[in-house]
Amino acid sequence: MTGRLYGLGIGPGDPELITLKAYRLLRAADVVAYPAPEQGESLARRLVAGHLPGGQEELAIRMPMTAARFPAQEVYDWAAAELGRHLEAGRSAAVLCEGDPFFYGSFMYLFGRMAERFPVEVVPGVSSLTACSAELGAPLASRNDVLTVLPAPLDDAQLRARLQGGEAAAVIKLGRHFARVRDLLTELGLAERARYVEHATMASQRILPLDRVDPAQVPYFSMILLHARGEAWRV
Amino acid sequence: MTGRLYGLGIGPGDPELITLKAYRLLRAADVVAYPAPEQGESLARRLVAGHLPGGQEELAIRMPMTAARFPAQEVYDWAAAELGRHLEAGRSAAVLCEGDPFFYGSFMYLFGRMAERFPVEVVPGVSSLTACSAELGAPLASRNDVLTVLPAPLDDAQLRARLQGGEAAAVIKLGRHFARVRDLLTELGLAERARYVEHATMASQRILPLDRVDPAQVPYFSMILLHARGEAWRV
Numbered sequence: 120m121t122g123r124l125y126g127l128g129i130g131p132g133d134p135e136l137i138t139l140k141a142y143r144l145l146r147a148a149d150v151v152a153y154p155a156p157e158q159g160e161s162l163a164r165r166l167v168a169g170h171l172p173g174g175q176e177e178l179a180i181r182m183p184m185t186a187a188r189f190p191a192q193e194v195y196d197w198a199a200a201e202l203g204r205h206l207e208a209g210r211s212a213a214v215l216c217e218g219d220p221f222f223y224g225s226f227m228y229l230f231g232r233m234a235e236r237f238p239v240e241v242v243p244g245v246s247s248l249t250a251c252s253a254e255l256g257a258p259l260a261s262r263n264d265v266l267t268v269l270p271a272p273l274d275d276a277q278l279r280a281r282l283q284g285g286e287a288a289a290v291i292k293l294g295r296h297f298a299r300v301r302d303l304l305t306e307l308g309l310a311e312r313a314r315y316v317e318h319a320t321m322a323s324q325r326i327l328p329l330d331r332v333d334p335a336q337v338p339y340f341s342m343i344l345l346h347a348r349g350e351a352w353r354v
Numbered sequence: 355m356t357g358r359l360y361g362l363g364i365g366p367g368d369p370e371l372i373t374l375k376a377y378r379l380l381r382a383a384d385v386v387a388y389p390a391p392e393q394g395e396s397l398a399r400r401l402v403a404g405h406l407p408g409g410q411e412e413l414a415i416r417m418p419m420t421a422a423r424f425p426a427q428e429v430y431d432w433a434a435a436e437l438g439r440h441l442e443a444g445r446s447a448a449v450l451c452e453g454d455p456f457f458y459g460s461f462m463y464l465f466g467r468m469a470e471r472f473p474v475e476v477v478p479g480v481s482s483l484t485a486c487s488a489e490l491g492a493p494l495a496s497r498n499d500v501l502t503v504l505p506a507p508l509d510d511a512q513l514r515a516r517l518q519g520g521e522a523a524a525v526i527k528l529g530r531h532f533a534r535v536r537d538l539l540t541e542l543g544l545a546e547r548a549r550y551v552e553h554a555t556m557a558s559q560r561i562l563p564l565d566r567v568d569p570a571q572v573p574y575f576s577m578i579l580l581h582a583r584g585e586a587w588r589v
Contacts, residue, residue: 128484130373138480139377140370219484227493234491241488243555245373245478249363249454253476256469258462263508265516268501281500320478 122149122206124237125213126220126230128244129167132321132340136250137167141242145170148213150205152178152198154225163215166321178202178212192228199232206237217340219244223270223291247342248289251316254326257346260287264347271296275303283307287347298334300343305329309345317341357384357441359472360448361455361465363479364402367556367575371485372402376477380405383448385440387413387433389460398450401556411445413437427463434467441472452575454479458505458526482577483524486551489561492581495522499582506531510538518542522582533569535578540564544580552576 125144130136137145145151145167155161161179180198183191202212220226220241233239248268252259260266266287269278271294278300282288285307290300293315304310310329317338318324329343360379365371372380380386380402390396396414415433418426437447455461455476468474483503487494495501501522504513506529513535517523520542525535539545545564552573553559564578 128480131478133375135375135378136373136478138365138371138373140368142374143370219480219488221487221493222484223495223497223499224493227496230491230493239491241491243366243371243480243484243488245363245454245480246484249457249478249481252456253454253478256465256474256476258456258459258465260458260503261462262458263505264458265505265508265512266503268495268503270498270500272498273500277500 120209121237122209122211124202124206124229124233124239125211126216126226126239126241127213128216128219128242129163130245131218131247131250131319132166132324134166134169136245136320137170138242138244141244142170144242145213145215146172147211148175149210150176150178150202150212151215152180152202152212153215155179155181157181157183161215163217166217167215176205176210195228195232199229202229203233203237216244218246222246222248247319247340248291250319251289251342251344254316254319254324255314255344257314259289259344260347266347271300275299278303279307282309282345285309285312285345288345290343292339293337293341293343294339295337297332297337297341301329301332301334304343304345313343313345315341315343355444356472357444357446359437359441359464359468359474360446361451361461361474361476362448363454363477364398364450364452365480366453366482366485366554367401367559369401369404371480371555372405373477373479376479377405379477380448380450381407382446383410384445385411385413385437385447386450387415387437387447388450390414390416392416392418396450398452401452402450411440413447430463430467434464437464438468438472451479453481457481457483482554482575483526485554486524486577486579489551489554489559490549490579492549494524494579495582501582506535510534513538514542517544517580520544520547520580523580525578527574528572528576528578529574530572532567532572532576536564536567536569539578548578548580550576550578
């Protein structure tokens with residue numbers, strides 16, 4: 120009997136924002152795998168540490184920090200082989216995914232390598248998009264608003280084209296792109312409506328006006344939300 | 355002591371896709387409120403029925419079916435007054451929200467009426483957007499893809515302008531707009547890549563190619579996903 124692979128959305132940060140389903144599958148898995156930096160602690164593992172029953176085999180998928188924009192294929196090849204070995208031996212494996220596995224997540228690289236050979240189940244999770252909105256206390260989108268999700272690494276022309284209409288938008292993966300995005304929003308007259316959140320629902324969460332953010336300190340897990348209608352949604 | 359109001363994201367349908375946090379707050383609340391049709395059963399209540407401990411006061415927020423595009427303000431005025439009465443008496447109240455409260459949810463109407471007078475906490479939930487993607491077994495968006503969420507009631511020109519680039523998109527709230535959206539996707543040469551899901555993660559879930567969908571039977575809780583890159587994400 121081949122084991123089953125699970126891609127578990129563990130939510131945006133608060134350990135309590137994992138679903139009952141992901142919690143159950145996490146605890147029942149023979150092997151728990153997670154992304155990790157080349158050295159040091161895995162954020163995903165830390166977020167669920169309190170849920171682990173102990174005694175599970177663990178597999179850290181360590182990504183070289185030098186990886187530019189696209190992850191190192193070799194690491195995923197290796198991780199797929201390791202996980203495949205467990206599944207072939209009848210062991211189930213859960214891969215931890217911050218937020219949701221299929222919403223800008225790296226789980227797709229394992230899914231692409233394994234879904235044709237093994238039974239794979241994806242368990243959706245709370246994404247940082249809605250977590251940020253909840254923390255900001257304002258609807259992300261409502262009624263017939265268009266909502267656009269924009270990765271910050273897009274170039275200025277692409278960002279400008281999508282933002283200038285002033286519709287609801289989320290600019291994600293800010294990191295070192297923050298200053299450029301902030302300047303663009305200022306140029307478009309949207310800076311007043313933009314709200315910045317980092318590490319939503321984690322203990323380290325910070326919500327700041329754009330002009331209070333230090334661009335040198337912006338983490339990858341941060342975003343700027345532009346709510347449609349400003350405050351008019353209250354009506 | 356004033357009671358606290360919670361907007362609880364209960365997830366897309368599968369009762370197990372509620373978060374540990376929403377589950378805890380749901381069970382601890384003195385009052386449980388939920389949207390309901392003018393007559394008959396509330397979907398939101400049905401989805402969490404197995405989680406209710408019994409003995410809680412319940413408040414059905416019944417929306418006239420005749421409400422055209424925007425909900426009847428009077429119903430929300432009434433519900434806010436009812437909930438306010440409970441909170442003033444020191445009772446906590448949980449409002450059930452399918453998916454996520456701030457992602458095209460009607461909770462914003464209560465939030466807008468109550469957040470300045472009472473302590474309100476929004477608990478994000480798994481949205482149908484990522485649930486559909488998980489059920490389809492393909493990433494919604496990845497790398498630096500732009501993702502656009504489009505409510506189906508938008509007019510043809512608005513939909514066409516946003517879809518024609520062939521980027522990742524989700525057309526939500528299909529209902530009676532299905533045939534129009536299908537024809538538009540066909541005209542744009544995107545029908546082959548489009549995938550239809552209704553009632554994702556519920557027992558009644560259906561995944562169909564566009565040409566197999568009966569437009570007369572399409573529910574409100576359905577969407578069409580267009581994944582960026584077709585199958586190229588597998589690489």
